[in-house]
Amino acid sequence: MNVADSVAAVSLGDAVSASVSYDQLRVSDGTLYWLETRPDAGGVTTLTRWRGGEGVRDASPAGFNVTNSVHAYGGGSFAVAEGWLWCAGEGGLYEGRHGGELDLVSRASLGDLTLGDGELLAVRESDHGDELIAISLTGTRQRRTLVASRGFLSAPRPGPSSLAWSAWSERDMPWDACEVWVASYSPHGHIESPVKVAGGADESAIEPRWGPDGALYFMSDRSGWWNLFRWDGDKVEAVASIIGECAAEPWELGYASYDFLEDGRIVVAVQDGPRHRLVLIDSSGAVRSVELPYTSIKPYLAALGTTVALIGSSPTVAPQIALVHLGDNDPQVEVLAKSEHAGLVRVKVSTPTELRVRVTDSREVLALVYPPAGSPASWRAPVIVRAHPGPTASCLLRLDWQAQFFTSRGFAVVDVDYLGSTGYGRAFRESLYGRWGLDDVDDCAAVANHLLAAGQATPGQVFIRGASAGGYTALHAVAQHGPFAAATAISAIVDPDRWTKTVPRFQRAHAMRLRGGAGRVEAAAVRRPVLFIHGTADEVAMMEDVCELADHLAARGVPHELLLLSDVGHYVATSTGAGAALEAELAHYRAAVAAAATS
Known part of the structure; x- marks a missing residue:
């Protein structure tokens, strides 16, 4: 390397x-x-x-x-x-x-x-x-x-004598079909005369909040993109039309992708593929982008007067809490907190380039390619392709020290926004339903094959790794002929049908819609070495499924390792086991590189 x-x-x-x-x-x-x-x-x-x-x-x-x-x-x-x-x-x-x-x-x-x-x-x-x-x-x-449902509720937001909230059924995910409701409400009183404002079977209406004008605002993807709308008590109208996602896929409660400045403007975080930008919407609906040193903005905006607080990062800037002063002049950024520390100040950071690869006549996939740190423009190296979790998540243009851990050791790291990712509109996000383990694998393989054909990836030294839903993708990628020499599956889902019964209630509808593609990962089909990393306290993807698959691989003599992290849940990367996981993953790839070099 x-x-x-x-x-x-x-x-x-x-x-x-x-x-x-x-x-x-x-x-x-x-x-x-x-x-x-x-x-x-x-x-x-x-x-x-x-x-x-x-x-x-x-x-x-x-x-x-x-x-x-x-x-x-x-x-x-x-x-x-x-x-x-x-x-x-x-x-x-x-x-x-x-x-x-x-x-x-x-x-x-x-x-x-x-x-x-x-x-x-x-x-x-x-x-x-x-x-x-x-x-x-x-x-x-x-x-x-106040309100009860057999399904799901979120975002209780009190307004003028009213309460707004979001609701979706147990058969849906909030990014598929979600409704915004309003009812008359007073403290210590009852909810009366509820009215559905927006949402339905083909519309995700999320993030309701009351504006300073007394109107109810919310995000809706009725146009194919999550955009901001306003309800004045009588009719719903678009606040601004933007080609981009003005909200994040609501995996968690409490997101705030927009807020109101005291001068009447609305500030919104917009996602275009792997990039985020900040925009201002004035009272006429005109949209203006704000120049910032950040390419990734979390879905948490908080306004203070004509200033907005945000969590921003870029490929060279670790996450920061920043105040962006949005007066009449150019925006001024004041950093309040940052996650960098002195030990990494002099580390040479690998910055990614965007790569678009044609997969089929009707679809191309975008990837972020991080070359080995310090490499020339004509680099050639072992490559780690990363399939993000979700699978509705996306690869983001932000500093990832765990990617840098590998690029500083001679690996290239490639993040793939495969079919089903957020940031490309509702149709792209929905297209993986019933195709999970097929199209996502094809997209990751297409990127890997492109890098091999371009002479950048070293033959026999291309690996795939994924966490959660991405772990399922990684496992299926080495259960067929393809470019990958080994896989790392972290907190992986193994059997979509069984997962529909063990997954938490919130995600059950997602599991039902995703399944029907590649099906269970069968030990008999796995062709390459696999490293499994799993927390014993994982309540999203069951440890027992991974252990069973590992046992079947052992019976067949397929090279594999199983690292169980005691008392660690679903999020390994931010757990006490993160260090052990990284160390095991590096050793896994180095062993495969050594084997390829001697073959």
Whole structure:
């Protein structure tokens, strides 16, 4: 592997500890709050706050993990007002003052926490469905149910004498068919006269919130893209027409892809393929892009006057909490927090190029190609093709230290936006239904074959790896003839039919729609060495399926390794097992490279 001697390798510890995750920006009383997950602190998620003149401080007690598991993936785990915190955590809902101890309020698992008038609104999930509940913030903390459904509920948003929320059935995912509802509401009163504002079988209407004009705003993909709409109590109209996704696929609760500035403009994060941009929409519907140093923006925007707080990154900038001042002049960016640390300042970063590969006459696929760090333009190297999870996720133009871990060791890393990815419109996202394990595998193989034909990928040294749904893709890629010499399957799904019965309630409809393509990964079909990495506490993809497949491979004499990470859940990359996983993955590829070199 021709890595220049001057290129410093990203250490295992740095690759893990640099991967700090920021989430869930919110503003209250002029103070900005966010969640910060620090792998070097055992993956505990801390509530952090910033206020002008006071700097950045932790708001939740040390060691308290601010999280919830509503709909399996959580979200909306805190609410704040006047120095008080309400945080979801292990064991239920807690409340307390900034920096102080938190007291248990309710043992219910709650998410999408939102403050109403003297009440805390939240989503409560059970095996039988969802409820929107209200907890009185005075007296005995009485709890009452506002809305109940056998399906799913989210985004309780109180407005002028009204409550808005989103709802979808147990047969759907929120990005397939989701509705926005409104009803008359008063604190301590009942929900009355509910009205469906938008959404249906062929429309995903999400992220409702009330504007300063008293109208209800929401995202809808009725045009084929999630765009912003407004309901004035009588009719629905488009706020602006944008070719791009103005919302993220709602895996988690509490997303905020847009917000309102005090001068009447609306700020929106838009995704075009692997890129994000920030746009401003004025009162006439005119759209203007904002020049920023970021190419990836998380779906959490929070406005403070004419400033917007965001979580941004780029291929050379690790995730940052930034204030973007949007006055009349050019935008000014003020960084409040960043996940970089001193040990990586001098590391040479591999920056990606966009590659488009024709798969069929009617479809092309986009990939991000990270060359080995320090390599010349005419590089040739072992290649790791990464199939993202979801499969509705997408590859993003942001600094990924775990990719840099491999590029600094002479590998090229290639992220593929295969069919089913978000960022290309509703039709592209839906097209993988019933074709899972087929078209996604074809797309990854097409990219790998293109790099081989171009002389960039070393023959016999092209690998595929994936996590969760991407793990299923990776396994099927080595269960057929193709360009891949080995696979790494992390938190992998093995049997789509069995998965429909074991997957969490939220994702069951997704499993039902995806299946019908390649079917179960059969040990008899696997042709290349496989590394399995799985957490013993994974509740999304069952460990037993992976262990069974590994046993069958052993019986057939197929080279494989199984790394089980004790007490680790579905998200290995941000867990306490992240370091061991990276180390095992590197050893797996190096063994395959050595075998290819001697064959």
